[in-house]
Amino acid sequence: MRILAVSLDLDDTLWPVEPAIGGAEQALDAWLRQHLPAVAQAWPIAALRELRDRISAQRPDLAHDFTAQRLLTLRHALRSSGIDSEALVQQAFEVYFKARNDVSLYADALPALTALAARVPLVSISNGNADLARIGLQRHFRASFSARELGMAKPSAGIFHAACAELGLAPEHVLHVGDDPELDVAGARSAGLRSAWLNRSGGRWPTHGALAGVRPDLELRDLGELASRILAATDADTGACPAGQRFCVLP
The missing domain is CATH 3.40.50.1000 (HAD superfamily/HAD-like)
Structure with a gap:
C-alpha cells in the first residue's frame, strides 16, 4: 500500500506528557499563592487535580475538551473562595496553559x-x-x-x-x-x-x-x-x- x-x-x-502536566500544575499553584492565596490554600495541587477529575466525570459531554474542563475547574475553585472573576480565571488558565506547552521533546x-x-x-x-x-x-x-x-x-x-x-x-x-x-x-x-x-x-x-x-x-x-x-x-x-x-x- x-x-x-x-x-x-x-x-x-x-x-x-506527565512532566508537562506536572509542571503546569506547579506553575499554576505558584501563581495562585502569589495572586490568590486564599484559593491556593483551599485548593492545593492534589485537591485541584481531584476537582478536575470530578468535573470531568460529571461532564461527559466535555470528554473531548480538556481546555473547557480546566476552565470549569478554575471557575469552581475561585468561586468557592468567594472570587467571581472571569478575568482572573483566564489569567490563571494562561499560566497553566503556557507551562503545559513547555514540553521536553x-x-x-x-x-x-x-x-x-x-x-x-x-x-x-x-x-x-x-x-x-x-x-x-x-x-x-x-x-x-x-x-x-x-x-x-x-x-x-x-x-x-x-x-x-x-x-x-x-x-x-x-x-x-x-x-x-x-x-x-x-x-x-x-x-x-x-x-x-x-x-x-x-x-x-x-x-x-x-x-x-x-x-x-x-x-x-x-x-x-x-x-x-x-x-x-x-x-x-x-x-x-x-x-x-x-x-x-x-x-
Whole structure:
C-alpha cells in the first residue's frame, strides 16, 4: 500500500506528557499563592487535580475538551473562595496553559520531524490541548486536528477522516502514528488508515477488549525508525510495494 502522508499523535508520541502536566500544575499553584492565596490554600495541587477529575466525570459531554474542563475547574475553585472573576480565571488558565506547552521533546522527535516533513505531508491528530505554535513545531505540519476543535476525540473515525480530507487523500494512503493502542492504532484502522504503534517501552501488544484481533501495520521503537523507513522507501522510488510486503512508503 502506498503511504503518501503521515499523521502523528502528540502527547507521549513527540514528548512525555506527565512532566508537562506536572509542571503546569506547579506553575499554576505558584501563581495562585502569589495572586490568590486564599484559593491556593483551599485548593492545593492534589485537591485541584481531584476537582478536575470530578468535573470531568460529571461532564461527559466535555470528554473531548480538556481546555473547557480546566476552565470549569478554575471557575469552581475561585468561586468557592468567594472570587467571581472571569478575568482572573483566564489569567490563571494562561499560566497553566503556557507551562503545559513547555514540553521536553523525546530526543528522536525533532530530527525525525525535520526528516519526515521534507518527504511527506504531516498532520497532527490529538485528543489533548497542546499548541504546536507555542511549542515551536507548527512549521513541520500541514495542519493540526484536535478533539476540542472538532468536537470529537480519537478513536472516533471522524477526526481521522477530517485529517484525510485536509490532505486530499483516501484514508488507506495515510499512516497514523501514536503510542496508544486503542486510541491511535484501533482508531486509525477503524477509520481506514494504516497504523503504526510507537512502542517506546518495548511492551507487549495488548489483545483484550476492543483490541482483540487488532494489530498495527508497523511497530516502532522511536520516530527515528519511522523516518529511516520513509527516507529509504522514497529514495528507492520503485513505484510499487515489494511482493508480499504488507506496508511500504512511496512518494
